[in-house]
Amino acid sequence: MSITATARTASAAIDAIERLGVRETFAKDEEIYGQAEPVQRVYRVIHGAVRTTRLLSDGRRQVGEFYFPGDVFGLETGPDHRYSAEALCDCEVLSMKRSAVREDVAAADLQRMIWDATIRELDRTQEHVLMLGRKTACERVASFLLDIVGRNGGAGDLPMSRQDMADYLGLTIETVSRMLSQLQSSAVVEFDALRHFRIRNPQAIARLAA
Amino acid sequence: MSITATARTASAAIDAIERLGVRETFAKDEEIYGQAEPVQRVYRVIHGAVRTTRLLSDGRRQVGEFYFPGDVFGLETGPDHRYSAEALCDCEVLSMKRSAVREDVAAADLQRMIWDATIRELDRTQEHVLMLGRKTACERVASFLLDIVGRNGGAGDLPMSRQDMADYLGLTIETVSRMLSQLQSSAVVEFDALRHFRIRNPQAIARLAA
DNA sequence: CGGTCCATTGATGTCATTCAAGAAAAGTGG
DNA sequence: CCACTTTTCTTGAATGACATCAATGGACCG
Structure with a gap:
C-alpha cells in the first residue's frame, strides 16, 4: 500500500472518530478507565499524555505504555481491561463506543484504523518484552530516551515522572x-531541565539502545 | 457474543484455513521464518510446538512466545518480522498466504479468526511485559509452569529446553x-522427568504466580 | 559402552535494589 | 513575592538477587 493511500485511509478514519467521538478532559493522575473494567470505548489522545498501568496485589506497578497526541489507546481486547489508563498530565482525549464502529458508514475506515x-x-509491546527481558538498566534508559525523541519529532520532553519511567x-x-546522570556525564544526552533533554x-x- | 457463535465462527475459519492452507513439516530447530523477512503468511500449529525468538547483535536472545497445537502465529504486522519462528521439536504447521484471505469467500470468518x-x-504479550518487568525469578518460573498447564489441559509437558525457558x-x-529445584523441594511441583511435571x-x- | 549434550549444583562476582540522607523543584498560604 | 511545606529527584553506602564461572551428574544416541 502506498503512503498516500495510507494517509487517506487514516484521515477518513480520523474524520469518523471525530464525528462519532466524545471529547473529554482529565486532570493529572485521573483514571480514564480501570483495570478489570469492561472494554467499551476506543480513545485517541488530543493533547497531553496518557499512561496505562497494571498493579500486582502487593503494589508493584508496571507501566504498559505511554500515549501521546495522535496515539490510539484502549485497544485491549478481552472482555475486560488488563491495564488501567490514567492521565499523565492534564489532557484531552477523544473516545467513541466500540459498538458505534459497526453502525457507521465509515466503518471500514475505522476498523482499518483500529487494526493498524x-x-x-503489538509491535511496541514486543519491543518492550525484548527490552525488559534482555537489556541492561543503561540500555533500557537509552532506548527509552531515543524512543521519546523519535515519537515527538525530535524533542526531548518527558511528561512522566521518574517513577513512571522506572515502572515502564x-x-x-x-x-x-x-543512569540519566551517567548518560549526561558521558555527554550522550544533556538535561537543561528535569524533564527536558536533548541528544548530544x-x-x-x-x-546503547542496541 | 455467545460461546456457540464463537465456536461456529472459529470452526468455519479453520475450515477455510485448511482448504487454503499448505501443510508443512519442520525438523527440530528448523527456521519457519526469519527475523527481518517480509510478513507473508499466517500459520497454525497442527502438532509439535514453535517458539519465536529475537536476537540482539551481541547474541543475547529473547523468546517471544511458545505456540502449541491449535495456536496461530506469524501475526506480526509490520512489513517485516521482528521475531523469527523456529520448530521447538519436529512439528507440522499449516500456513496460508495473507493475500489469499482477501480473495476467499470465507474471508470474513478468516479475518475474524486473525483478529481474535x-x-x-496482544494479551499474552502484555502479560509477558508484566512478568519481565515486575516479577522475581521464582514468580516467573511459577507463572510459566502454571501457564503451560493451563494451555495444555492440565498436563505438565515442557517441549522446550531450559535455555528456551530462560530466554522466555x-x-x-x-x-x-x-528455581525449579526450589519449587520441587518445597513440594509445589514434582518432576518425574526432566521435561514432565505435575502441580502438587x-x-x-x-x-507465587501472583 | 563411550561420547555429546543438557541440566544441576556450588562458589564467587556484579548489577541493580534497598536504605538513608540531602538537594532541588513545585505547591501553598500569607 | 516570599517563607514554608511537600513532593520529587539525586547521590551515597550497604545489601541482595541473579549472573557468571566452574565442576559434576544424568540423559540421549550412535
Missing part, C-alpha cells in the same frame, strides 16, 4: 536517576 | 534450574 493501531501496539522500564527510580551524541545513544 | 488471534497475542523468562538457565500444591503455585 492494534498492530502498532522495570527498574527503580534510583537506578533510572543514576546520536551514535552513542543508538549503540 | 491477534488480540490473544529473562533469566539464565542456572537460575531457572535453581495448586494454591501455592497460584500465589
Whole structure:
C-alpha cells in the first residue's frame, strides 16, 4: 500500500472518530478507565499524555505504555481491561463506543484504523518484552530516551515522572536517576531541565539502545 | 457474543484455513521464518510446538512466545518480522498466504479468526511485559509452569529446553534450574522427568504466580 | 559402552535494589 | 513575592538477587 493511500485511509478514519467521538478532559493522575473494567470505548489522545498501568496485589506497578497526541489507546481486547489508563498530565482525549464502529458508514475506515493501531501496539509491546527481558538498566534508559525523541519529532520532553519511567522500564527510580546522570556525564544526552533533554551524541545513544 | 457463535465462527475459519492452507513439516530447530523477512503468511500449529525468538547483535536472545497445537502465529504486522519462528521439536504447521484471505469467500470468518488471534497475542504479550518487568525469578518460573498447564489441559509437558525457558523468562538457565529445584523441594511441583511435571500444591503455585 | 549434550549444583562476582540522607523543584498560604 | 511545606529527584553506602564461572551428574544416541 502506498503512503498516500495510507494517509487517506487514516484521515477518513480520523474524520469518523471525530464525528462519532466524545471529547473529554482529565486532570493529572485521573483514571480514564480501570483495570478489570469492561472494554467499551476506543480513545485517541488530543493533547497531553496518557499512561496505562497494571498493579500486582502487593503494589508493584508496571507501566504498559505511554500515549501521546495522535496515539490510539484502549485497544485491549478481552472482555475486560488488563491495564488501567490514567492521565499523565492534564489532557484531552477523544473516545467513541466500540459498538458505534459497526453502525457507521465509515466503518471500514475505522476498523482499518483500529487494526493498524492494534498492530502498532503489538509491535511496541514486543519491543518492550525484548527490552525488559534482555537489556541492561543503561540500555533500557537509552532506548527509552531515543524512543521519546523519535515519537515527538525530535524533542526531548518527558511528561512522566521518574517513577513512571522506572515502572515502564522495570527498574527503580534510583537506578533510572543514576543512569540519566551517567548518560549526561558521558555527554550522550544533556538535561537543561528535569524533564527536558536533548541528544548530544546520536551514535552513542543508538549503540546503547542496541 | 455467545460461546456457540464463537465456536461456529472459529470452526468455519479453520475450515477455510485448511482448504487454503499448505501443510508443512519442520525438523527440530528448523527456521519457519526469519527475523527481518517480509510478513507473508499466517500459520497454525497442527502438532509439535514453535517458539519465536529475537536476537540482539551481541547474541543475547529473547523468546517471544511458545505456540502449541491449535495456536496461530506469524501475526506480526509490520512489513517485516521482528521475531523469527523456529520448530521447538519436529512439528507440522499449516500456513496460508495473507493475500489469499482477501480473495476467499470465507474471508470474513478468516479475518475474524486473525483478529481474535491477534488480540490473544496482544494479551499474552502484555502479560509477558508484566512478568519481565515486575516479577522475581521464582514468580516467573511459577507463572510459566502454571501457564503451560493451563494451555495444555492440565498436563505438565515442557517441549522446550531450559535455555528456551530462560530466554522466555529473562533469566539464565542456572537460575531457572535453581528455581525449579526450589519449587520441587518445597513440594509445589514434582518432576518425574526432566521435561514432565505435575502441580502438587495448586494454591501455592497460584500465589507465587501472583 | 563411550561420547555429546543438557541440566544441576556450588562458589564467587556484579548489577541493580534497598536504605538513608540531602538537594532541588513545585505547591501553598500569607 | 516570599517563607514554608511537600513532593520529587539525586547521590551515597550497604545489601541482595541473579549472573557468571566452574565442576559434576544424568540423559540421549550412535
